[in-house]
């Protein structure tokens with residue numbers, strides 16, 4: 001593979017290739033500029049919605065548990081911390097536990 005690794009995954013920090021100005025628009029997907037895999041994009045969306053408080057922590061946990069968190073220990077520290085924070089939440093706790101500051 002001689003492709004330039006011009007992107008870094010926002011979730012796992014892996015370097016990967018994505019052709020941003022590619023003329024081959026058919027194979028171009030917008031998330032390719034943020035993360036390396038569709039699975040990491042789904043995680044990215046959950047964390048984004050949680051951070052923006054579009055979904056509460058219980059919803060975020062439910063969604064995260066449906067995802068493949070393989071390689072979690074190698075994710076970006078910041079990402080790992082947020083995921084850890086979400087997964088630690090007891091189901092009985094209310095959404096008020098959402099921190100107002102990041």
Ligand SMILES: [Zn+2]
Nearest residue numbers: 009012036040
């Ligand atoms: Zn990734």
